Every structure is written in C-alpha cells, then in structure tokens.
Amino acid sequence: MTGRRTGVLVLALVASCISGAVVAAPGAVAEPVAVDVPLEYGQTRDIAVVPLPGQPEGIAVDPEDGSMWSGSNRPNSSADVWHWDADGRLLETYSLEDHVPAEHGVNGITLDGDGRVYALDYSGARAVRIDPATGVHTVYATFANLPTCEGGAGIPCEPSPVDRPAWPNWATFAPDGTMYVSDLNQATIWKVPAGGGAAEIWYQNADFASIYSLNGMQFDAEGRLNFVVTVSLTPDITSIFRGVVYRIALNSNGSPGPLEKVAVVGQADGLAIGSSGRIYLPISNPFDNSIQVVDPMTGSVVADLPAVVERVTRSIPYSTPASVAFRGTSLIISNHGLLVIDPHQWAILELGVGETGLALNYPKGLV
Structure with missing residues (x-):
C-alpha cells in the first residue's frame, strides 16, 4: 500500500511542477458567445479563455x-479573481491584496446576497471578501494550521499522520449565513460564523486524511451537507484511490449528525447539485476529464459527460475540470488545465445537462 500511495503522491507532485512551469499564455479572452440558446444535453461551448x-x-x-467569477490557482503567481459578464466578456480582474505567491492561489469562490465575492486563498489560509462596488478587499475568515492529533490530546488537531498547513478549498453558505469550508489538507470541515472571523472545527474524520482530502460541498434539499473526498486512502477495495461522496445532516443545534456514504466516484474536485437531486462532479484525474453524474438514491454514476470523443477533440479539450456551478440548464466549468502546455486550455466552459440547479444560499447583511 505504501508504494501505491507514493506513486499517487509523485504523480501529484509532477503535475504541480508541470503546471507551474508554463510561462506563456494568450493575453486575450475568447470571443464572446451568445448564451441565450440553451445547450443540448451533453453539448459544450466555450465561454472564455482566462488571462494570465x-x-x-x-x-x-x-x-x-x-x-461568472473564477480565480487563478497558478502556483507562485498572483492570486487573481476574474469577473466575466454572461457572454464571457472580462469585466474586471481583482488581485488579492497581501497575497504572497505560494504553492497555490485562489481555490473556492462563492457569493453572498449583497453582491460580495468570497475567494479562498491558500496564502495566509484565509477567505478574502471582495466588494465589487467599492473594490475593497477584507479578510473575512482565517483557518488554523492544526498539529497532528498524534501529538497529544486536548488541543485542536488534524486527524492525519502528516502535519500539513490549512488549505481552505471550497466554501458554501448555510441559510443562516454560516459558511462551511472544506480543508483539502487537514481532513477538516470548518465553520465560519455569519459575519466572519476565525474558523471553528465543525467535523473531522481520520478516513478523510489524504493527499487530496475534502473538496466540493453543497447543501441538498433536505439541508444535509454533501461533500467529496477527492482521493480516498481508506483500506476499502471499492474506494481506495477513488473519490467518495458523503453527506451529513445538521442537528437542531447546528452540530454534525451521522456521516453517510453516498457514492464512490472518480477523483472528483468540485460539486454541484441539480434540482432533481443528482450530484455533478468534475473529475480532476488528468486521465479522466469528465463530469460524472451521481444518483444519490442508488449511489450509481449514471452519466459521464460529455462523450469521450467530444472531451478530446473539441476546440478546447476538457482538461482537469475543477469546479462547476449551475446557470440555467447548464453547468459552468473552470477548465483547470493542470497538465497542459497549451494555455488556451485554461478556460471557462459551459455544458448542457438538461436540468436547473438546486438553489444555493445567498445570505444578506453579513457585516
């Protein structure tokens, strides 16, 4: 088992080095496209090529x-947040203030009901709030670097044998304005009180400890928090080295209820839930560039979108799609391009899926 884990880690490190080595990119955005015509199921169109x-x-x-909003996760670079109009015209670029170039940049992006944008920054392990109306950046939340739990009891710790820094990766709001944030390094789901501040540990599990741990999250129609572990390292032949979708119901006092295993999937990154309850997962494995669709009632993967030929031969191939969000009956996708040497593949794509998304929570009045 140790050798196989080492192999996965080496692949990840090589991928990181390759992605960091690309030094040239087009300075233009893709031509705007008309988005008023819904896409057919499984059909893709290009929205924008992202700038450096x-x-x-x-x-x-x-x-x-x-x-649409997205951000640059490029290693050792500025942490830029981009805003495009609905047709893919770049409206504004915001470079996160006080960002120190590091192993990663921007990760998750979410919005509140007052038009503010929240970007998770690896540098400083923080959530930065941007007010587009004023351009003001503020630190909304911070995430602690936890020691390993093997170091002793009685102190906050991470349930992992390896001590790694906090990596806030995905954020989603609850109806009451509490922000839940996954930690890709520390096998922890954080809770940020409405209004921000230091994040609190909400849920941890040693089964989540991994090279790439907790990732995309969203509340379902029953108020359960659904999330994915990108690479499971639990000694279970059905799920080891694969992605696993879980969910947790919230107790009346906001504490976590029992953990439920929903499905075993590919090495998934983000997560979005359709109005039907189906779960859509961009697969971050660079050898399986797809969007998997899960029926949570059966735990089955019911579709891999788009068709394999389309993923490979289209104008911008699918390349480690990282995050998804619904717009109409489509998914908007950040084409992360982890291993690409053609920066044209750093793009925003749209995929028709034939249903609308389950509404997210957009709290208002967060101070």
Missing part, C-alpha cells in the same frame, strides 16, 4: 445577471 496567470479554480455564477 491562468489555471482557473473555483466558479460562481451570479443568480441575478448570469455573470
């Missing part, structure tokens, strides 16, 4: 105007 530093991660869609 490229490598988009995180995606959010404004429910009012259909505009």
Whole structure:
C-alpha cells in the first residue's frame, strides 16, 4: 500500500511542477458567445479563455445577471479573481491584496446576497471578501494550521499522520449565513460564523486524511451537507484511490449528525447539485476529464459527460475540470488545465445537462 500511495503522491507532485512551469499564455479572452440558446444535453461551448496567470479554480455564477467569477490557482503567481459578464466578456480582474505567491492561489469562490465575492486563498489560509462596488478587499475568515492529533490530546488537531498547513478549498453558505469550508489538507470541515472571523472545527474524520482530502460541498434539499473526498486512502477495495461522496445532516443545534456514504466516484474536485437531486462532479484525474453524474438514491454514476470523443477533440479539450456551478440548464466549468502546455486550455466552459440547479444560499447583511 505504501508504494501505491507514493506513486499517487509523485504523480501529484509532477503535475504541480508541470503546471507551474508554463510561462506563456494568450493575453486575450475568447470571443464572446451568445448564451441565450440553451445547450443540448451533453453539448459544450466555450465561454472564455482566462488571462494570465491562468489555471482557473473555483466558479460562481451570479443568480441575478448570469455573470461568472473564477480565480487563478497558478502556483507562485498572483492570486487573481476574474469577473466575466454572461457572454464571457472580462469585466474586471481583482488581485488579492497581501497575497504572497505560494504553492497555490485562489481555490473556492462563492457569493453572498449583497453582491460580495468570497475567494479562498491558500496564502495566509484565509477567505478574502471582495466588494465589487467599492473594490475593497477584507479578510473575512482565517483557518488554523492544526498539529497532528498524534501529538497529544486536548488541543485542536488534524486527524492525519502528516502535519500539513490549512488549505481552505471550497466554501458554501448555510441559510443562516454560516459558511462551511472544506480543508483539502487537514481532513477538516470548518465553520465560519455569519459575519466572519476565525474558523471553528465543525467535523473531522481520520478516513478523510489524504493527499487530496475534502473538496466540493453543497447543501441538498433536505439541508444535509454533501461533500467529496477527492482521493480516498481508506483500506476499502471499492474506494481506495477513488473519490467518495458523503453527506451529513445538521442537528437542531447546528452540530454534525451521522456521516453517510453516498457514492464512490472518480477523483472528483468540485460539486454541484441539480434540482432533481443528482450530484455533478468534475473529475480532476488528468486521465479522466469528465463530469460524472451521481444518483444519490442508488449511489450509481449514471452519466459521464460529455462523450469521450467530444472531451478530446473539441476546440478546447476538457482538461482537469475543477469546479462547476449551475446557470440555467447548464453547468459552468473552470477548465483547470493542470497538465497542459497549451494555455488556451485554461478556460471557462459551459455544458448542457438538461436540468436547473438546486438553489444555493445567498445570505444578506453579513457585516
């Protein structure tokens, strides 16, 4: 088992080095496209090619105007947040203030009901709030670097044998304005109180400890928090080295209820839930560039979109899609392009899926 884990880690490190080595990218955005005609099921169109530093991660869609937000996760670069209009015209670029170039940049992106944008920044392990109306950046939340739990009892710790820094990766709001944030390194789901501040540990599990741990999250129609572990390292032949979708119901006092295993999937990154309850997962394995669709009632993967030929031969091939968000009956996708040497593949794509998304929570009045 140790050798196989080492192999996965080496692959991840090589991929990171390759992605960081790309030094050229087009300075233009893709030509705007008309988006008023819904896509057919499984059909893809290009929305935008992202500018330097490229490598988009995180995606959010404004429910009012259909505009789109994403950010650069490019290593050792500025942490830029981009805002496009609904047709893919770049409106504004925000470079996160006080970002120190690091192993990663921007990860998750989410919105509140007052038009503010929240970007998770690896540097400083923080959530930065951007007010587009004023351009002001503020640190909304911070995430602690936890020691391993093997170091002793009685202190907050991470349930992992390896001590790694916090990596806030995905954020989603609850109806009361509490923000839940997955930690890709520390096998932890954090809770940020409405209004921000230091994040609190909400749920941890040693089964989540991994090279790539907790990732995309969303509340379902029953109020359960659904999330994915990108690479499971639990000694279970059905799920080891694969992605696993879980969910947790919230007790009346907001504490976590029992953990439920929903499905075993590919090495998934983000997560979005359709109005039917189906779960859509971009697969971050660079050898399986698809969007998997899960029926949570059966735990089955019911579709891999788009067709394999389409993923490979289209104008912008699918390349480690990282994050998804619904707009109409489509998914908007950040085409992360982890291993690409053609920066044209750092792009925002749209995929028709034939249903609308389950509404996200957009709290208002967060101070």
